[in-house]
Amino acid sequence: MTRPTPAGADAPSPAPALSPAFPPAQPPGSGRARSFAALRTIAALMLREMSTRYGRTPGGYLWAVLEPLAAILFLAIGFSLVIRNPSLGTSFLLFYATGFLPFNLYQSVSTTVARALSFSRPLLRYPAVTWIDALLARFLLNSLTGILVTLLLTGAVLAVIDSRAVLDLPPAVLAMFLAMILGLGVGTLNCVLSGLFPLWEVAWSIFTRPLFIASGILFIYEDLPPLAQDILWYNPLIHISGLMRTGFYPTYSASYVSVPFVLLSSLGLLALGLVLTGRYHRDILNR
Template sequence: MTSYLAPDAMRARRFKTARTVLALMLREMSTTYGRSPGGYLWAVLEPVGAIAVLSFGFSLLVRNPALGTSFILFFATGFLPFGMYNVLANTIARSLRFSRALLAYPGVTPVDAILARFFLNALTQMMVFYLVIAGILILFDTRTILDFPPILLSLLMSALLGLAVGTMNCVLLGLFPIWEQIWSIVNRPLFLASGILFLLEDLPPLAQSILWFNPLVHITGIMRTGFYSTYDAAYASPVYVFALSAVLMFFGLLLLRRYDRIILNQ
């Protein structure tokens, strides 16, 4: 009889978790986007504005981008996957702080709060990516032939890396509040070191060997292979990004399970 009850109990638990995550997602949609003028429109306008400024500024300095002829497409293929990672890492890191009141209920777990923020913000960033890229391809004569597998692979790598870094930082922020300031300082140079403004191959060998360990460089390189048929990011390693994400996620969940009560009671 136990063999029949166990699967039913597992299905009930999964259904309960899915329902809790959905409820948390709806709550965040109403609080984050529902109360601000423009709502989701700002999620699209922010990357569009950043890409436009980059494109205009660099078009005044150099004649052609590192790939192709469109500055706006070149910077979009670097900025958008970086933006997905950055948004996910930052929002997930504050999951417990955002949902602290709801975590007092026995049916809501820290993992539920993390998953809710991950799914909502990942879907939002996917929508932003589609709208911005579609707009660029419609408005500008880029003559791009899209290769969807590397594009989707890059987005998946970006999402999982953001989830893993955010989960680890969720624990560190809860245990050591000063980590928020430290991470802000450490994270700031990533915009310049993630291949948004350049190709890794154009840098000196020493810089290439150092920046190779930045997983965002791999994500950007793979993304651009999906837009530029003549570009081959031979250095890019999805295995490295997935392995790093898995290690960070493992230790993040392990520490969260060990110290969740301490974090929530602070």
């Protein structure tokens, strides 16, 4: 039998409903699980590219070493027939290797990252694979490949020429890091631009064709006339090549090199590319 509520007493209030503004608590460790899943996805994308890019050609990864080696040999042999000594030191092999290898790393990273969405387009239909995973996978794989190629070729050149150069590793490592970050920034921005405007990739390849000459591979910055120095100083790659050579030539100072300029330029391009890719990646994939 239900007892009556006394007069003046408050009636029992119903249990408060859960507000939809507060999502239910997630189980502990879910953040780590998502991070582990993202790492597995990136690793799977890297393995897929390795098998697709190098596993279907005779020689496989050997071509990643032979291509820059052939370029360095052609430069060294060709210019040794025209001039007596390089701008620094006495070895044409070492001079062109220190200029070409960071440029090759930048070019490889920027080109592959720019094609990340088109390369992984079928896999990006799955919710587990995001556009950031596609960018990071291509960036990490080609960066690691470029670093390995640089270590092998510089070691081989130093062994062949019997150089007594005193190596200063921090500037060389910093130069390779800057080449990687610059390649990531340029590649990320080109990824969205080429996805939105298909002619952009062709226009970019034409526009940057003189970059091989203007990046300090065949000469040093100090050999240029003042007008050319004022113009090419705004090319981040000429700072990277100069910084790389300071690690192999102790008497070379390269006072024009500005690490903050290269770093800010790379991070600015990267930030702009990430914002645009996050905004338009669905439009690109649905084309």
